[in-house]
Amino acid sequence: MAMENLVVTPPPHLKSKEQTALAMRDVLIALAPITIAALVAFTYNALFNIAVCVGSAMFFEWAVRKARKKKVTLSDGSAAVTGLLLALLLPAKIHWLNMIIASFVAVVIVKELMGGLGRNIFNPALFGFVFILIGSGFLASWTGHLGFLPGGFDGVQAATPLAYIKHGLEGPHPSYAALLFANYGGAISEVGCFWILLGGAYLIYRKVINWVIPVSILLTVFILGYIVGSDGLYQILAGGVMLGAFFMATDWVTSPMYRWGQAVFGLIIGICVVLIRVYGAPAGAVAYSILIGNAFVPLLDKVFKPKRFGEVVAA
């Protein structure tokens, strides 16, 4: 009998189809609608940004793994995801050097030097973004972009939708419908959160993420938005909340393991978003909030460790 190929490994001997690389591929698929919308709205600017961010993220990962004599793990797709998310967080007009710096910080410092995929505490793309947001003053180009969609919001001269929240501006601020489908000022991903919802639904359907974190964030921002006297619906449709809720806060590595921890994680992020937007500087509010949330993850994992089956809660 042909038994020369027998392999002896510990059980189980069956394996589901789950693979880290396949999950990353699902994230890329889920980002396709918003990426296409961004490309339609910002054409070559968006294309250039995405190419620079994805290319540099992959290059840095390759280089740092080589330099540290570790297995190159580009095939797990996480560098590509980091690069694409970073590009989507940035405005269309931004100096390429900023993108390279952000990419370096994200991949080399926040991810690899923390121990590589799985060990980083902070979301790499967000950290890279915040680093240049604070450090390099690219805000100068924040409000302007080349809008190609007819009938859209006048992006070149106008304030971002978030500025309306902050300053209570009157006048032609974008309608809910515009926030859902059309383009307006801000990052290249702020071209209609419908496209992000579409991707988020796909990730939940594919069980890459669960609904707890996004729902917790959106509900908190929505309700707290009204409580502080702002327009809660506008709050969740404008800016980066939707992208953050579905694609950033749900990052496996930097979010809590347990359902209740995830709910509280979303609550923390939602509260921070509203407070920073209303009482602080709106640009980057979601990024700051998620990074703050990331810092709570080890604590949330401790506090919400589930009771073992049959374990009696000590009175």
Added chain:
Amino acid sequence: MAELKTFKGGIHPPYNKELASGKAIKAAPIPSEVVIHLQQHIGAPCEPLVKEGDRVEVGQKIGEAQAFVSAPVHASVSGVVKSITEVPNFTGAKVKSVVITPDASQPEFQKKPGKDLESLTAEEIREIAREAGLVGMGGAAFPTHVKITPPSDKPIDTVIINACECEPFLTCDHRLLLERTDDLIAGARLLKAAVGAGKVIFGVEANKMDAVDALRSRASSYPDVEVEVLEVKYPEGAEKMLIFALTGRKVPPGKLPSEVGCLVQNVGTAVALYEAAAWGKPLYERVVTVTGPGVREPANLLARIGTPIATLLEACGGLVGNPVKLIMGGPMTGWAQPDASAPVVKGTSGVVVLTSDVVDLGEESECVRCGKCVEVCPMFLSPNFIVQSVKRGQWDKAEMWGALDCFECGCCSYECPAYIPHVQYVRKAKAEIAALKKK
């Protein structure tokens, strides 16, 4: 249809039961040599009662231990003791074994004069179980007479017959349910009498409705026997999960089912107890499912204990395709074999051969904290954190995250996108923690 009873967590692997579920039990050939391990159970090993050159008759006791937690072993064939020597068992551990050369022709088993099963006392039933060498035949092989001697301060009110057979591929219990229904019910009622319980519940997964119908029609005359249908989910047949699904009771960590008034026994064990009590037949053969995409003609074989698995594979027409895993037991918890030499033991439920097209030997990578292991763990443990603690050598933390509560069902590794072999890490943690506690 109302939602079926079940537990929280678990997985839905491909079951592939259809390969063998329709195959009636048939006798396996007698091999040219049987190897009977003197330890096939949890507990003290037996001392041989025979020596090289002795003649033995089928069913003759050939090994016994004085310890309470042990089970005697019996000759599975009539023949001559060739040697008493150390032979590797299915886990690779060397075990003292009696090697018997069978006679060319084997006698038919002669049933002893029938006893009145209803009049047996609890003590008598325990003695029958012990003398027959009964152990849990689902795989764990814990001596039955010990299990049916519950602590006096923990009354048992419910006997549960584990008829889930939640391991993929395996069908030996399914066949017993169909072909030995009456004997099974009689065996279950003996277990009930042994522990003084009020009722017997059969827990059957919903993928065996023919067995449910058979049980219900035959059990209708017994008011103390219930048949419950359970959701098809792995590991539905794990003791704690099954008790919870059927009774809503939760066995606390580190405790036995008697803590919540339950006794769980496998289908095969109940049938074997019936055979021992009614026929005076010791446990020297059992049904083994030989199946998988790598087996030409899958079958349910009644095999003598000590039959090398090579003999069983030959009886099934040999191997096909490119076999890469030869598993003793089920594919979720069984032991991969380097060759087909290991002999069948009392706890061998199946021999499963998997081919290269269904085996995914992905390389272990870093945990990405996806949380899937936590979601599927039926014990609500955190397999990822156990692994992390083991990697760092933090044994106290491994225990804190639940290493000792893990019963190694393998759901975590099945789901893990990073191909982490959690069970292997857990076993390491258990060994280290036990060693530390001894100090």
